[in-house]
Amino acid sequence: MNTLLSIEWRNKVLLKMATLLEQERDAIISINKTDLENYKGEDISMYDRLKVDDSKVDEMIKSVMHLASQDDPVGVERFRFKHENGMQVYNKTASFGTVLIIYESRPDVTVEAAGIAFKSGNKILLKGGKESTKSNLKIVDLWHQALQDNGISTDWVEYLQFNRTETQAFLENPTQQVDLIVPRGGERLIAFVKQHATCPVIISGRGNNFVYVHKEADLDIALDVIINAKTAKISACNALDKVLIDENLPNKEAFIKTLISKLKAFDVEILGDEALSKHESVDAFESEDIWYQEFLDFKIVIAEISSNEDAIAKINKYSGGHSSSIITKNDTVAKAFMENVDNAAVYHNASTRFTDGSQLGLGGELAISTDKLHQRGPIGLQHLVTNKWYIYGNGQIR
Template structure:
């Protein structure tokens, strides 16, 4: 087990990493081009996540710089108690130890997730996808350079160059201690990790996010929120896949027509139920099972719903437990929706695209958890810790 580095040293490594990312900006982009050219798949969202350009490098630099400015998440007092026998009891945050991050196609995770894990005093094992291997190895080499230049062991960040069989073997019988595993990727990756892991797993689950346009909706807001949620970044887990429109929305037909024309500007394929598929540009979907699907594509389902109660029930049946939004001017209805919808993030009159550690004030995220333990939604620096009890006595016995 690595001895916890002082906060001063951890911050110095993060700032050094920011400097190296700037110095090696062009080299990272050039190496990433080779990964992009080698990518054989058809998945446009995978390709989008794989790509590193100047804006992505800017985000990486911003992420580690911001991490360096944040308070130390380790050793924070959460509870204290003075026992009647004179013992002083404290509960404080403590690092997990070793965190394994398994992810697909996103070189920025090699910076951001590793940075969060490192700042919170954890050793990081990174297992990226083969499609981003060159980019990841380049970034890990920069981590090692930053650690070396600040006189810290390169053991803090380790890259596991494993194939699927080797990964399975490592999950089942790790060759070194692993305290927590965070899979970031599609449902198949998550199911694979959960099936084989021998230690706790934080599930960064699927999106399949819903927007409910209530009968008292401001339709201009509804249009903006739906179009932004669907088209701004189709590869994001916080993108919108389903829209429920209240049957009693005034000017419902005109609103649906406006929504169709906005979505068609972005070439979004629109599917609908019995009621909404009466519109020319909406195709009737074949099976109710589609309500469970996360698309990660220019594809959306628009359905009609009778009431807020029905919308809540539908979302709780089909969504991925990630994000949902109600568009309404009625605050009581919004409160009912937000309290009863079982998703990690609930919105009133805003886009689900904000479910992101950086956007919600955490400065970055390791993952977005759709589990309820030990943390739900974006997992930031302050959540990548467990806790420990410190008891100070002078000979007390029980």
């Protein structure tokens, strides 16, 4: 086990990492182009996640700078109690020890997620996808340089160049201590990790997010939210997949026609229920199973629904437990929706695209958990800790 680094040394490494990312910006982008050229798949969301450009490097730098400015999440007092026998009892946050991050196609995870885990006092094991190997190894080299320049062992950040068989073997019988695993990727990756892991796993689950347009909706807000949530970044887990429209919405037909037109301007494939599929440019979906699907593509399902209660029930049955939004001027209806939809993040008159650590005030995120333990939604710096009891006595026995 690595001895906990002081917060001063952790911050020095993060600030050095920011400097190196800026210095090596062109090299990172150039190496990433090789990964992009080697990617032969047809998954446009995978390609989008794989790509590193200037704005992605800017985000990486911003994330480590912000982490360096944040308070130490380790050693924070959560509870204190003085026992009647005189013992002083404290509960404080503590690092997990070693965190393994398994991820697909996103070189920025090698900076942002690793940075959060490092600032939280953990040793980092990284296992990226083969499609981003060159980009990831370049960034890990920078981590090692940042550590070495501060006289700290490079063991704190380790990259595992394992194939699938080797990864499975490591999960089932780790050759070193692993205290927590965070899979970042699609449902197949998450299922694979859950099946084989022998230590706790934080599930960063699927999206399949919903917007419900209530009969008292502001229709301009509804249009803006739907278009943004669907088209701004289709590879994001907070992107929109399903729209439910109140069948009693005034001017419903005109609203639907405008919505279809705006979605078609972005070449979004529109699938609809019986009521919607009578519109031009909307295809009827063939199976109810489509309600379970996360698309990560320019594709959306639109349907009519009879009430707020029915919308809540449908979302709770089919969604991935990630994010849902209600568009309404009625605060009472919105309150009922937000309290009863079983999602990590619920919105009133805003886009699901804000379910993101930096957007919700955390500065960054390790993952977005759809589990209810140990943290739900974006997992920021202050959540990537466990806890520990400190008891001070002078000979007390029970």
